[in-house]
Amino acid sequence: MSGFSGISVPTGPTDGVATDAGSEAEDVLNDQVHEVVIIGSGPAGLTAAIYAARASLQPILIEGVIEGGPTGGQLTLTTDVENFPGFPDGIMGPELIQNMRQQAERFGTRFITEDVVKVNVDQQPATLHTASGKTISTQALIVATGAKPRRLDVPGEDELWGAGVSACATCDGFFFRDKHVIVVGGGDSAMEEATFLTKFASKVTVIHRRDALRASVIMQERAFKNDKIEFVFNAQVTEIKGENGLVSGVALQDTATGETSELAADGLFLAIGHIPNTWLFDGVLETDDEGYLIVDEPSSATNVPGVFACGDVMDHVYRQAITAAGTGCRAAMDAERFLAGGGGQTAVAPEAEPATRSI
């Protein structure tokens, strides 16, 4: 491994295997039908792993590397997380994820670090195919694939990606010291990015399509109070312009009047929401109008028996680390009951007793 610290990224299927399973070979992974496999390594997937491992289900967690976003999920792209209970002084997003991963590992979760490329949940057991050609069979499947940043889909975006266009302020803010950057979006993440970017940039302009922000009051206030942050409301970016291969500005259109204008800037950060990572389940798992997986609330059961969903892939309302963790817990407990019931029963009966599992 290199000198990178922080998040450890195992390089093979046997990395991160609990000691008692350390000798398990790859072909065993291939042959055996597992009780629970979890796809996704953010707070939802890791919490599901902690609960499933403690229930002796020997979960396999597949932590994708690229397709659905970074290993460890969106939290690995954030800095201070101030609203996760139990950390009165806040905690760094990557560290929080690393802690959860260690906790999952401690109880015997086995990790496979690669992308899943194909899933077949039409028959029992479900089968998963990975990028390197592994086939993994499981009785219960927990989908915690999360969401990834939405793009603007305007001219110039692809060409200037990485040349001033970014979706990760914590990664790229550094390169905009004393420069003018634009943040597109009006939610909490837009406010967080804008506020973070003022550490480097001389000026940050937030561009939002509507006349008011969606962000929480505390995040809005923080941004409004910051002298370096300006706001342009009722405007949408119609083109990203470049000069000498670097971002030079944007073309804007007023969403109310249709008037067009241009704004010069050195960089543009996207914070315009997320798209749930559901492509593995297209046409198989039911989704709502916005593409999020539908679960049988309050359980995490999808329309396919034995397949449960948790975290941002099924939640477009709350989308917090803590709510993702909460639904991950639900999914593991639902999977446990599904397995205990012989694999054919509804995950959570309406009259189910409240959980009394000790922590």
Added chain:
Amino acid sequence: MGATPVTDGDWKTEVLESDRPVLVDFWAEWCGPCKMVGPIVDEIADENGEKIKVLKLNVDENPGTAREYGIMSIPTLLVFKDGQPDKRIVGAKGKAALLNDLNSYVG
């Protein structure tokens, strides 16, 4: 082994004057996606060491070189051939995708 650190100081001798193609991983400690790509680049270094020299440059400690090559986003991988940037790969990718991008150097 993995990728070898390179700095502003030895950039010229290690990269510009290399007789092999050089892959440079521009990264920083605070960059989450860099931590995914880093180990993959290390593997590529270990497996293709004869065909391509693989280095990593910490942009925090070596801002001059990063600026000179217009690095505005990390991770960025640059391949140098005969002292000139020959290929630019921006953003985190999986090993298969990276090897595909690097096919003409390591294939």
